[in-house]
Amino acid sequence: MNEQSEEEKLVLERVLDEQLQRHSTRQDLYDELERQVGLPVVALFTSFAYPVMMEDGDADMLEGVLQKCDLSDGFALLLSSPGGSGLAAERIINTCRSYSGSGEYQVIVPSKAKSAATMVCLGASKLLMSPTSELGSVDPQMIVTEGDEKQRFSVHNLIKSYEALFKKAVKEKGNLEPYIQQLANYDAREIEEMRSARSLSEDIAVKALKTGMLSKLSQPKIKQQVRLFLTPEKVKTHGRAIYAKDAITCGLNVQLEDLRSPLWLTVYELYYRLDHYVSTNNVAKCIECGGHSFLGTYGRE
Numbered sequence: 001m002n003e004q005s006e007e008e009k010l011v012l013e014r015v016l017d018e019q020l021q022r023h024s025t026r027q028d029l030y031d032e033l034e035r036q037v038g039l040p041v042v043a044l045f046t047s048f049a050y051p052v053m054m055e056d057g058d059a060d061m062l063e064g065v066l067q068k069c070d071l072s073d074g075f076a077l078l079l080s081s082p083g084g085s086g087l088a089a090e091r092i093i094n095t096c097r098s099y100s101g102s103g104e105y106q107v108i109v110p111s112k113a114k115s116a117a118t119m120v121c122l123g124a125s126k127l128l129m130s131p132t133s134e135l136g137s138v139d140p141q142m143i144v145t146e147g148d149e150k151q152r153f154s155v156h157n158l159i160k161s162y163e164a165l166f167k168k169a170v171k172e173k174g175n176l177e178p179y180i181q182q183l184a185n186y187d188a189r190e191i192e193e194m195r196s197a198r199s200l201s202e203d204i205a206v207k208a209l210k211t212g213m214l215s216k217l218s219q220p221k222i223k224q225q226v227r228l229f230l231t232p233e234k235v236k237t238h239g240r241a242i243y244a245k246d247a248i249t250c251g252l253n254v255q256l257e258d259l260r261s262p263l264w265l266t267v268y269e270l271y272y273r274l275d276h277y278v279s280t281n282n283v284a285k286c287i288e289c290g291g292h293s294f295l296g297t298y299g300r301e
Helices: 006-020 027-037 056-066 086-099 116-122 155-171 177-183 188-210 219-225 244-249 262-277
Strands: 041-046 075-080 105-109 126-129 141-146 149-154 254-256 283-288 293-297
Touching: 027 041, 027 075, 027 262, 041 056, 041 262, 056 086, 056 283, 056 293, 075 086, 075 116, 075 262, 086 116, 086 188, 105 116, 116 188, 126 244, 141 155, 149 155, 155 177, 155 188, 188 219, 244 254, 262 283
Parallel strands: 041 075, 075 105, 105 126, 126 254
Antiparallel strands: 041 283, 141 149, 283 293
8 A cells, every 4th residue: 555645644634633623623713712802711611411520620620721821911711511519619710810810810601601610600700601601500409319210409499398397397286297207308417518508609609709790799789689590599490591681680790792793603613612522532521722731531331
């Protein structure tokens, strides 16, 4: 067989780059997006296809990228994640603020930044969103195993149901047996842990806003104003989208981009390429900028 020419090898390499969506296929997009927003752009992407979440190690990987960038005027974080640990979100907020020379960072939400990822958004100075971008409530969730099935419950709703049942039992003058049977399904120690988890989530979100885009408001006022994010009372379920118009109503600093604006077309292409990258080839997590890229893999049996 004839050896391939150098030109043919370069063509094949470019095709393979496109097929695998390697970092080189996105570098020009980072350059273009940085020109459009006027800031360095760093991406933090967690797959929605694999069961991976934001965790403490993400802040370390992010720090590794931020160390290589000139962030004297701040930067924009391109964020896509189903969520994860609230403490990890708090670390990421602190990392972003610490490395930004201005102490501020913006977040671009190309599609979904839910739960703990929404917390990271709440710590920013400004959000760039389109009408289809989604945030979510930050109330903690609990996985309950019943038999072979796993169910996800809102910690807020579990506490609420326990307290309502307990209150009825205290007021009951007659037969307490039905209440005792139902209360036996709850562990008072677990309820106290749930209260702590709910309080922690609220504390992270409210303090992030108090030291960021809602700094002029008191903490009780912030809690009242962003209640949409803190409990499932209005959204009804944890996974329901909170759109840009809702975030603006809560007083958040949102730059609403037209879906067909040049900036958002660049955001969308970069998002689509990154989303494909973290959803295939067992790549589950990617933190990168135009010049550097870290990734995490997910092994399936």
